[in-house]
Amino acid sequence: MNILLIILTAIAAGVTTYFIANNLKKGAVLASASVTLASGIIFPYFFPTMGSTLMVVAACASYGGMVSRRNAPSIIDMIMISAIIGMLFSITATSYAGIGGRLGTIAAISCFAWLGVKNSAKAASRARKSDFLSKSVGIWQ
């Protein structure tokens, strides 16, 4: 239940940041900082028990939401990156605690992971197509 809440929070914060930065054209810094500030005020107030964790998750996802449109062209990409951030945050909760920049590093790893998955899928699809074409040419020869 906690992990599901963490992933949902990450998706909401990541997508909101991406939307403010790219669709509203307010810039990545203002988008991320406003989502971080809002989550730091709202979550501890509305969720007294889990608020401190959720505000950190939201800040982490907002750093991921600073990704450029070139690397994450659609909102689906941002949802996937945010979901990876949520999972990675749950796994690495105790690693490097207290080091400034830890959350940004989680966000960067998640972006690279999603870009890797996307590029692998594209390469596999291209390989299948070229294999199919070479077999088709073989039949006609």
Added chain:
Amino acid sequence: MTMDKGKIKILLLAIASTSLTWILNHHLGLGPIVANGLIGVLAAILMPGALAGVAYTSSFVGMSSLAVLPSIMFALIGGLIAGFVIITTTEIYAGIGGKGGTTAAAAALVTRAISGLLG
């Protein structure tokens, strides 16, 4: 690496942003998330895009705990290191979300090593 006016501006901004975040975080007790958010919003409103990015990135270093940055002196050193890392890595992985945080984590780890050496 040659130091021109622009790079000196980045270094000074990084030092100011890290130490301000550290003060908001530890002295005023706002916590790292609110301190970082405040500095980021102010930077985005008051500065042009590139400089706001520098201020926001170095603000991540100021989010460190007292075990990493035990005093304002180490926050100033952390800001200086963050400034150097930002200047030398401007072109690397631009457009990847979290790049600023990774830069800040590198600076925070170097600062922790220095604070460990100085006792």
